[in-house]
Every structure is written in structure tokens, then in C-alpha cells.
Amino acid sequence: MKTIIDQIIEKPHTGDIHTTSKDFKPDVDVRWCAGCGAISVLSPAQRLMPELGIPKEKIVFISGIGCSGRFPYYIDTYGFHGIHGRALPIASGLKIARPDLSVWVVTGDGDNMSIGGNHFIHACRRNVDMNVLMFNNEVYSLTKGQYSPTSHRGQITKSSPLGALDDPFNPVALALGASATFVARGHDKDRAQLQQLLLKAHQHKGFSFVEIYTNCRIFNDGAFDLYTNAESREDHTVWLEHEKPLVFGKNKDKGIIMDGFTPRIVDLTDGGHSINDVLIHNEKDSTLAFILANMTYSEILPRPMGILQNLDSRTSYDDRVVEQIQQEVETKGVGNLEQLLLGGSYWEI
Amino acid sequence: MNKLVEHLEEVTVRFAGDSGDGMQLVGTQFSDTSGFAGNEVNTFPDYPSEIRAPEGTLYGVSAFQVHFGSKNIHTTGDFVDVLVAMNAASLKVNIANVREQGIIIVNTEGFDDRSLKLAGYVRNPLTDDSLSKYQIFGIDMSKELKKAFIEVDVPSKLIQRTLNIFALGVTYWLFNRPMEPTVNWINKKFKGKEDVILANVHALQGGWNFAEKNPDFRKQYIIDKSDMLPGKYRSITGNQAVALGLVVAATKAHLPLFLGSYPITPATDILHAISGYKKYGVKHLQAEDEIAGITSAIGAAFGGSLAVTTTSGPGLSLKTEAIGLAIMTELPLIIVDVQRAGPSTGLPTKTEQSDLMQAMYGRHGEAPLPVLAAASSSDCFDMTLEAARIALKYMTPVMLLTDGYIGQASEPWRIPEIDKLPEIAPQFAQDASTFKPYLRNPETLARQWAIPGMQGMEHRIGGLEKEDGSGVVSTDPLNHQKMVELRQKKVDNIANDIPELEVVGELEGDLLLLSWGSTYGAAKIAVEKMQAQGHKISHAHLRYLNPFPKNLGEVLHRFDRIVIPELNLGQLKNLIQAKYLKPVIGIHKVQGKPFKSVELEEKLTVLLSLENLKNWEANKSRQDIPVDL
Ligand SMILES: Cc1ncc(C[n+]2csc(CCOP(=O)(O)OP(=O)(O)O)c2C)c(N)n1
Numbered sequence: 003m004k005t006i007i008d009q010i011i012e013k014p015h016t017g018d019i020h021t022t023s024k025d026f027k028p029d030v031d032v033r034w035c036a037g038c039g040a041i042s043v044l045s046p047a048q049r050l051m052p053e054l055g056i057p058k059e060k061i062v063f064i065s066g067i068g069c070s071g072r073f074p075y076y077i078d079t080y081g082f083h084g085i086h087g088r089a090l091p092i093a094s095g096l097k098i099a100r101p102d103l104s105v106w107v108v109t110g111d112g113d114n115m116s117i118g119g120n121h122f123i124h125a126c127r128r129n130v131d132m133n134v135l136m137f138n139n140e141v142y143s144l145t146k147g148q149y150s151p152t153s154h155r156g157q158i159t160k161s162s163p164l165g166a167l168d169d170p171f172n173p174v175a176l177a178l179g180a181s182a183t184f185v186a187r188g189h190d191k192d193r194a195q196l197q198q199l200l201l202k203a204h205q206h207k208g209f210s211f212v213e214i215y216t217n218c219r220i221f222n223d224g225a226f227d228l229y230t231n232a233e234s235r236e237d238h239t240v241w242l243e244h245e246k247p248l249v250f251g252k253n254k255d256k257g258i259i260m261d262g263f264t265p266r267i268v269d270l271t272d273g274g275h276s277i278n279d280v281l282i283h284n285e286k287d288s289t290l291a292f293i294l295a296n297m298t299y300s301e302i303l304p305r306p307m308g309i310l311q312n313l314d315s316r317t318s319y320d321d322r323v324v325e326q327i328q329q330e331v332e333t334k335g336v337g338n339l340e341q342l343l344l345g346g347s348y349w350e351i
Numbered sequence: 352m353n354k355l356v357e358h359l360e361e362v363t364v365r366f367a368g369d370s371g372d373g374m375q376l377v378g379t380q381f382s383d384t385s386g387f388a389g390n391e392v393n394t395f396p397d398y399p400s401e402i403r404a405p406e407g408t409l410y411g412v413s414a415f416q417v418h419f420g421s422k423n424i425h426t427t428g429d430f431v432d433v434l435v436a437m438n439a440a441s442l443k444v445n446i447a448n449v450r451e452q453g454i455i456i457v458n459t460e461g462f463d464d465r466s467l468k469l470a471g472y473v474r475n476p477l478t479d480d481s482l483s484k485y486q487i488f489g490i491d492m493s494k495e496l497k498k499a500f501i502e503v504d505v506p507s508k509l510i511q512r513t514l515n516i517f518a519l520g521v522t523y524w525l526f527n528r529p530m531e532p533t534v535n536w537i538n539k540k541f542k543g544k545e546d547v548i549l550a551n552v553h554a555l556q557g558g559w560n561f562a563e564k565n566p567d568f569r570k571q572y573i574i575d576k577s578d579m580l581p582g583k584y585r586s587i588t589g590n591q592a593v594a595l596g597l598v599v600a601a602t603k604a605h606l607p608l609f610l611g612s613y614p615i616t617p618a619t620d621i622l623h624a625i626s627g628y629k630k631y632g633v634k635h636l637q638a639e640d641e642i643a644g645i646t647s648a649i650g651a652a653f654g655g656s657l658a659v660t661t662t663s664g665p666g667l668s669l670k671t672e673a674i675g676l677a678i679m680t681e682l683p684l685i686i687v688d689v690q691r692a693g694p695s696t697g698l699p700t701k702t703e704q705s706d707l708m709q710a711m712y713g714r715h716g717e718a719p720l721p722v723l724a725a726a727s728s729s730d731c732f733d734m735t736l737e738a739a740r741i742a743l744k745y746m747t748p749v750m751l752l753t754d755g756y757i758g759q760a761s762e763p764w765r766i767p768e769i770d771k772l773p774e775i776a777p778q779f780a781q782d783a784s785t786f787k788p789y790l791r792n793p794e795t796l797a798r799q800w801a802i803p804g805m806q807g808m809e810h811r812i813g814g815l816e817k818e819d820g821s822g823v824v825s826t827d828p829l830n831h832q833k834m835v836e837l838r839q840k841k842v843d844n845i846a847n848d849i850p851e852l853e854v855v856g857e858l859e860g861d862l863l864l865l866s867w868g869s870t871y872g873a874a875k876i877a878v879e880k881m882q883a884q885g886h887k888i889s890h891a892h893l894r895y896l897n898p899f900p901k902n903l904g905e906v907l908h909r910f911d912r913i914v915i916p917e918l919n920l921g922q923l924k925n926l927i928q929a930k931y932l933k934p935v936i937g938i939h940k941v942q943g944k945p946f947k948s949v950e951l952e953e954k955l956t957v958l959l960s961l962e963n964l965k966n967w968e969a970n971k972s973r974q975d976i977p978v979d980l
């Protein structure tokens with residue numbers, strides 16, 4: 003069953019493994035608009051790569067179509083710029099065929115939630131080991147500004163001049179509902195935090211989904227300011243950390259408690275509640291993950307950021323494929339091609 | 352009792368009954384046994400699209416046809432010589448195709464009032480004289496079966512389940528078939544269940560004995576062995592042959608095999624087969640839809656697999672955008688389309704050749720790709736190997752067309768020796784220092800294949816137009832023209848690497864019958880019969896549709912009249928007329944069924960009639976496009 007591919011897979015890297023982010027910057031101009039949020043995701047990704055200790059010929063970035071789809075051209079690994087909505091099945095096929103690779107997907111809110119929505123929910127449940135970075139700018143940018151499946155109701159865009167009539171997906175809730183094992187949310191204004199999220203996504207075995215609030219300067223500027231700008235984000239987001247209390251606010255003076263199954267904000271300074279009352283995050287608890295995800299569009303509660311869920315209980319699909327082959331070979335022996343051609347019954351003339 | 356014996360060259364037997372009557376099983380046994388006995392065989396299963404249609408209804412009838420003989424068996428048989436009908440509905444549905452004086456073996460218990468009513472018979476056809484032009488053998492099979500078991504201790508529940516095997520035994524007597532292959536099969540299939548084995552073997556023998564002793568069965572028919580090439584044979588359907596071809600092609604190319612597919616009739620058998628090949632190292636993904644099927648295969652191809660996607664018409668429509676991506680990224684990929692009758696859901700279980708235009712042109716942009724078509728069930732194996740060879744040598748997606756007919760029909764296949772099949776060499780990049788993703792082999796114009804894991808060859812490709820050589824994204828107008836032309840030229844060049852078109856019969860003259868795909872068998876037989884009658888007519892068959900064999904134009908111009916039979920309204924005809932400016936007479940059938948060779952004979956006879964010839968001569972100078980038949 004050895005193939006030529008095995009020689010390529012097994013061949014050791016010659017020389018040192020790349021150690022600086024420069025090694026991952028190809029010699030091309032980045033053509034995103036100045037100030038585009040996507041640029042702020044590129045640099046943490048380029049900085050993370052050398053830290054993974056994986057030779058760059060073993061890393062693949064795959065994208066769909068949209069402004070986000072340009073990403074693979076800007077990172078010097080193997081890359082594949084697919085068609086609209088199909089980055090996930092392309093990546094799934096690659097990873098199933100080549101479990102030795104580190105596979106990354108870059109997609110957009112339109113690419114992944116709209117035309118690729120079906121692939122997304124199936125990729126979540128299938129749990130192929132790959133990392134999906136969804137650049138959510140709540141708009142279709144490449145096509146110059148139409149509302150997307152994450153645009154909010156009433157959003158004015160070129161195709162909704164009187165306001166969008168549909169309600170948005172909540173991407174992290176959708177991912178959880180579709181059984182994704184790793185679900186996180188970050189944003190483009192804190193590169194260090196983002197780099198940390200990407201690392202965690204990489205370390206998680208299985209399907210990792212990271213929604214990234216990415217500002218589109220041109221078609222939806224400022225959409226996430228409340229949650230990402232240094233002045234307001236402390237009061238309007240809560241950063242989830244495993245086994246840490248859900249405390250937020252500029253002065254760390256507010257906390258989230260559970261009132262039955264309903265999260266509520268409490269003041270930690272008025273003597274009514276102490277830090278001991280505050281909900282402790284557990285990224286292994288998928289019931290909690292749902293509750294936290296559902297805080298997203300609340301008008302009162304802070305927006306949850308960070309890792310909502312990070313389960314390690316399930317094997318990845320690509321591993322299961324290999325296991326199934328191994329088991330079959332162990333019980334029945336390596337397939338004999340001559341025997342296969344002869345089939346159930348044959349005769350001789 | 353003295354029985355008469357008659358020798359026949361070929362016979363068509365059709366087993367028909369209710370969906371639950373086990374007709375597919377006995378048909379397959381009859382066919383395998385006939386192959387074992389040294390005959391040429393061609394079979395076709397014909398079952399309802401309802402999964403469990405109500406018992407006794409017309410739409411619940413399931414049939415299996417076996418055409419066998421001592422030579423030239425290339426179709427499933429034009430007319431039925433022997434019909435086995437297990438109930439009234441199956442008689443009603445199948446009688447129209449039984450030839451006069453043909454034998455009909457009926458299970459009389461399937462003709463009670465209720466069954467007659469369900470089948471829409473006002474009177475019992477067995478007693479009202481309406482079947483007088485056939486030889487009717489009415490058997491109360493349950494009763495006879497019970498008699499056969501008088502001295503054997505088997506639970507009566509088991510006995511009743513072997514009714515179909517009893518019927519098979521009767522036909523085995525009729526054609527003096529050996530029992531041994533079916534007995535062996537029973538022993539293997541029911542290993543460990545001794546009473547089931549006993550019941551089945553006894554029922555088979557019971558059927559034989561019944562016919563042997565029954566005075567109504569006066570004659571046995573003997574079909575001589577055919578002189579087939581020596582070797583090992585098995586019966587194979589086109590879908591099985593594609594599945595085996597894929598595994599063998601991957602082995603010959605030393606590549607892992609990856610199938611991305613979504614179930615669809617009549618292509619699903621390939622997915623079924625491949626998913627059972629785990630111990631051969633094969634990987635497959637049953638994707639969420641056809642788009643994911645093909646795009647996962649494209650991902651696997653990027654990673655260095657021999658990648659495949661299999662489907663039928665509606666699925667092919669969904670794959671079109673992704674096929675363009677494979678053309679643009681110049682990755683090897685095999686797309687198998689087991690065509691069925693369309694448009695839309697159409698006749699999902701029935702055959703047609705109506706996806707040819709879609710295969711050729713069904714994409715946006717200038718998007719050429721090689722198109723191959725298998726001629727028969729066993730040819731599906733060879734053409735799958737060809738598809739893999741071309742895909743890997745030229746770095747291109749390749750479309751392989753088969754159809755519901757050859758996909759499901761079976762015929763004996765001479766099993767090849769794997770060592771003797773040619774190796775397939777993928778075009779991997781060798782030298783990182785000179786590597787560029789779109790540098791081409793000057794001869795084949797194939798780009799080099801560098802897959803993740805190859806150090807120093809990291810590169811990005813995708814659906815955007817690229818600069819020739821470097822593969823860098825480019826919107827340069829002249830570069831686009833160059834790349835469009837290069838992609839076309841690469842495919843056109845394959846004409847130098849495929850066999851020339853062969854003409855059977857005179858090499859020039861009045862009439863050439865040009866067939867493609869699964870019409871091969873019917874066309875071949877029709878032409879041979881006409882030739883034997885002294886008509887001047889030649890035959891050529893196309894297995895390569897894009898590019899066409901390079902001598903096709905020259906062959907066409909050597910004949911006055913070209914006739915193309917196809918299971919569509921003239922798709923190949925239009926391609927040929929456009930390309931070679933040669934008028935073509937089309938013969939079209941879109942009934943969900945393959946051509947019968949007699950249908951073609953009839954049309955050809957009209958064409959060869961004097962009147963038609965005169966008419967043709969008179970109008971020839973006008974170069975009018977002739978009227979289709
Ligand atoms: C099949 C197909 N339909 C439509 C388009 C046009 N199209 C390109 S990108 C896009 C939307 C992209 O939105 P998103 O994924 O949010 O990406 P962004 O540009 O915002 O990063 C659309 C509709 C296309 N390229 N292909």
C-alpha cells in the first residue's frame with residue numbers, strides 16, 4: 003500500500019526549520035485596503051507559524067472567495083485559493099488524504115455562512131482536524147457592499163438601502179449547534195490575543211472554528227468598534243478564559259452570574275455580590291458554551307470573546323479514516339488486488 | 352421419457368416477478384452459470400424506482416434479462432425468447448417484448464382474482480386464448496415445490512422462500528445448464544445455515560426434475576460454447592468495472608486513491624464498491640452534496656492523490672463550477688458521469704446519452720477538458736485506466752461518460768493480469784531551484800505537480816488567471832489570451848496520444864454508422880447483420896469525444912452519408928457537423944432504454960432503399976443537412 007506520496011511525507015526537512023515571521027512573507031504586495039482588518043490578522047498568523055515548529059512545506063492555507071480569500075497569497079506556505087464557499091470541502095479532502103499536513107482555512111461571513119453554509123455545518127460535525135478563521139465583517143466586501151448572513155436587521159447596505167430585513171446568524175452558536183469541538187471568537191484590534199487564539203486552535207485536535215471580527219474600512223467601517231476599541235471594549239465584552247471567573251469592565255468591576263439558566267450582570271463593588279458568586283468559565287462544558295454563545299446579540303450583556311468551547315473528547319475524522327483502514331488491514335490483511343479483480347466467482351476458459 | 356434437443360446460437364431469457372420475488376438473484380445466477388458454461392452473456396437488471404412497491408402491482412414488477420449465446424452477444428437482447436413470469440403483473444408488463452412462439456413459464460398461483468385485478472386483467476390470460484401465439488407452460492410452483500420436499504425435512508417457511516430457485520431450476524433444465532456454479536454459490540452464501548442450503552439446493556434440483564418429468568417440456572435447447580480468448584473470466588457491470596479500474600489505476604500510478612462523492616442513481620454502486628476497499632488503502636468521503644464531493648477531490652488532488660468524483664446528471668450540474676476550478680488549477684481529476692434520463696430528476700433509473708454537451712461545454716469560460724466514453728460494461732475498466740492516464744500525464748480533469756445501461760448491465764470480463772497493464776507516471780516536480788507552478792512540459796504542455804510536503808516548492812494556486820510559467824495571479828490581457836489558448840492546446844494535443852478511429856467494413860463508400868458510448872453493441876450487431884445480407888455499410892465507434900481521434904475528419908469525408916445513432920436528440924451529431932462541416936443523419940431514441948439492434952437495422956434498411964438513395968443523390972449538391980430518421 004506504499005505510494006510515492008509516502009516518500010514525500012516521510013522525507014525529513016533539510017536544514018533548519020523557519021524561525022522568523024519573515025520566512026512566511028512572500029514577495030508580493032498585500033492588496034487589501036489600507037487599514038483593512040484582514041491585515042491585522044495576517045501578521046499574527048505570520049508570527050505564529052514559526053512557533054509551531056512545523057516546516058512550512060507541511061502547512062497549507064486554503065480560502066474561498068471574498069476579500070478574505072486573498073489571504074493564502076500573502077503567507078508563504080502551500081496555498082489554495084478555491085471558489086466561493088468551497089474552502090471547507092477542499093480543505094477536508096486535502097486533510098483526509100494528507101493527515102500529515104497542518105491545514106488552515108480562511109473564509110468570510112458570506113463565503114462561510116451563506117454560499118458555504120451547508121459545508122460549514124457538516125465540517126463542524128465531521129470534525130476534520132483543521133483550523134478555520136472566519137473573517138466576519140458583517141458585509142460582502144469583494145462584491146462592494148451587500149448585506150451578509152451576519153449583517154444585523156436594519157443594516158443599510160447597497161442591496162438593502164432601506165435596511166436589511168433578515169436576522170443574522172450567530173456564527174459561534176451555529177458552530178456549537180453543528181457540534182464543532184473548538185469554537186472561539188477574536189477580533190482584529192488585539193494581535194497578541196488573536197495570535198494566542200490561533201495557537202489554541204492549532205493545538206486543538208479536530209475542527210477549530212475562530213470567528214474574527216474584521217473591520218472593513220470601506221463598506222462597514224466601525225461595525226465592531228464598541229467591542230474592539232480600547233476605550234469601549236472592556237465594558238462591552240467579556241473575555242472567556244478557562245477556569246476563570248467572567249469578570250469584565252474597565253475596572254474589572256462587573257461579573258456574570260447565573261440566574262437559573264440566565265446569565266446576569268452584577269456589580270462587584272456594591273457589596274451585593276463578590277467575585278465568588280461569579281460564573282467560572284469551563285471550556286469543556288458544552289451546555290455552558292451554548293449559554294455563553296447566546297449572549298452574543300444581547301442588548302444588555304457583554305459580548306463573549308475568547309474560547310467558548312474546547313472539547314478534547316472526540317477523535318478527528320481524518321484519524322478515524324486511517325484507523326478504519328488499519329483495522330481492516332489488521333483483521334483481513336492487506337488487500338490483494340488480484341483477488342479483488344477475480345471477485346466472488348470467476349471461471350476459466 | 353425421450354426429449355428433443357435443439358441447438359441455438361443465442362437466446363434471451365427474462366425473469367420477471369414482484370419486487371420481492373428474488374428475480375435479480377436468479378437472473379444473476381443464470382447469467383453467471385451461462386458464463387461458466389462458456390457462453391457470451393449480456394444482462395440487464397430492470398427494477399422499479401419504488402423501493403418497496405405494493406405487491407402484485409404493475410409498477411412493482413422487477414425483471415432481469417439475460418442474453419447469451421455462442422457468439423456476438425453485445426446487447427441485452429432485442430426480443431425475449433423465454434419469459435419467466437411469477438405473477439400476472441409481470442406477464443402484463445413484459446409480454447409485449449416476447450417474440451412469437453416464444454416460451455412463457457408462468458407461476459399459475461400468481462393469477463388468482465386479486466392478482467389479475469391488480470394487473471388490470473379483466474379475464475385470466477392463461478385461459479382466455481389471448482396467449483395462443485406463445486408456448487405457455489403454467490406451473491403451480493408452490494404446489495410442485497411442496498411435492499419436491501415430501502421426503503426432505505425442511506421447515507415449510509424456508510421452502511416457500513425458494514420459489515425463485517425452483518423457477519431457476521426449470522430454466523436450467525430447459526437450457527441444460529450446469530447446476531454446480533449455483534450450488535457452490537448457495538453453499539458459500541448460506542455457510543453455516545445448513546437447512547437453508549438444503550432448501551435451496553433441493554429447490555433447484557426440484558425445478559430441474561419437474562421439467563425433466565413433465566411431458567409438456569418436450570425440448571431442451573443447447574447453446575454451444577463460444578470461442579472466447581483463454582483466460583479467467585467473471586461477469587462485471589460497468590459500475591463495478593469503474594470501481595476496479597480506479598483501484599488498479601491508483602496502483603499503477605503508485606498514488607493513493609481518493610473518492611469524493613454523493614449518492615445518486617445510477618452511479619451509487621461505484622461509491623458502494625469503493626467504500627468497501629479500505630484494505631486497499633482507499634479513502635473516500637461521502638460528502639454533504641456533489642459540490643463537496645468534487646471539491647474534496649480537488650483538495651485531495653492538490654495533496655497528491657489520484658482523485659475521483661462520481662455522479663449522474665443532476666450531480667454533474669452541481670459540479671460544473673468546480674470542474675472549472677480543476678481546469679484552471681490544472682490538477683488531475685477523474686469525473687465519472689453515469690448518465691441517466693433528464694432533464695431535472697427525469698427518469699432516474701433509466702438510461703440516456705444526453706449529458707454529452709454538458710460534458711463538452713457545460714462550464715462558464717473557455718474550459719476544455721478531455722471527454723471519454725466507455726463502449727460496454729467491461730470497457731468501463733479500460734476507459735477508467737485511460738482517464739487516469741490522461742489526467743495524470745496532462746494534469747487535467749478528465750470526464751468519463753458511462754450510462755445507466757452499461758453501468759448496471761453485466762457481461763463477461765476477461766480479467767487482466769495486473770503486471771501486464773502499463774504503468775502510469777505522474778508528473779511530479781523534481782527540482783526546487785527551478786520550480787515554478789506553471790512551467791510546462793514542452794511536449795504535453797502539462798504543468799508540474801508539486802504537492803505539500805515538497806520542500807522549497809511552496810506555492811499558491813487557485814481559480815484566478817495566472818501568469819504563464821510563474822503562476823502568479825495576472826490580469827494581463829495578452830497573458831489571458833495565451834493561457835486560454837494553452838489550456839485548449841493542451842487538450843487538443845491529446846489527439847496525438849490516443850488510438851485512431853478504426854472502420855469496420857469497407858474503408859470508404861456510401862454509408863458509415865458512427866456510434867459512441869453504450870450504443871456500441873447494438874450498432875455493431877446491426878451493421879454486421881446488414882453486411883451479412885450484402886449491404887455496403889461500415890461501422891466506426893468513438894470512445895474519445897474530446898479530443899476526437901485525429902483521423903476522424905478524414906474518415907468522415909470518405910463516406911457519402913454518416914449516420915449517428917444516439918440516446919439523445921443529436922448531440923454528437925451537432926458536434927460533428929459543426930467541426931467537420933459534414934452533414935449527419937441522426938437516429939434518436941429517448942425512451943430511457945438502449946437501442947435494440949433491430950431498431951437500427953430497420954432505419955438503416957430505409958436509408959439503403961432505392962428511393963431514399965435517389966432522393967439523396969438528387970439533393971446531395973445542395974449540401975442540405977439531411978433529415979433525421
Ligand atoms: C459562485 C459565486 N457567486 C458569487 C460570487 C461573487 N462573490 C464574490 S465574493 C462574494 C461575497 C463575499 O463575502 P464575504 O465572504 O463576506 O467576503 P468579504 O469580501 O467580505 O471578505 C460574492 C457574493 C462568486 N465569486 N462566485
Ligand code: SF4
Nearest residue numbers: 035038069143218219
Ligand atoms: S473592501 Fe473592506 S474587506 Fe475588502 S480589502 Fe477593503 S477594507 Fe478590507
Ligand SMILES: [Mg+2]
Nearest residue numbers: 110111139141
Ligand atoms: Mg464579509
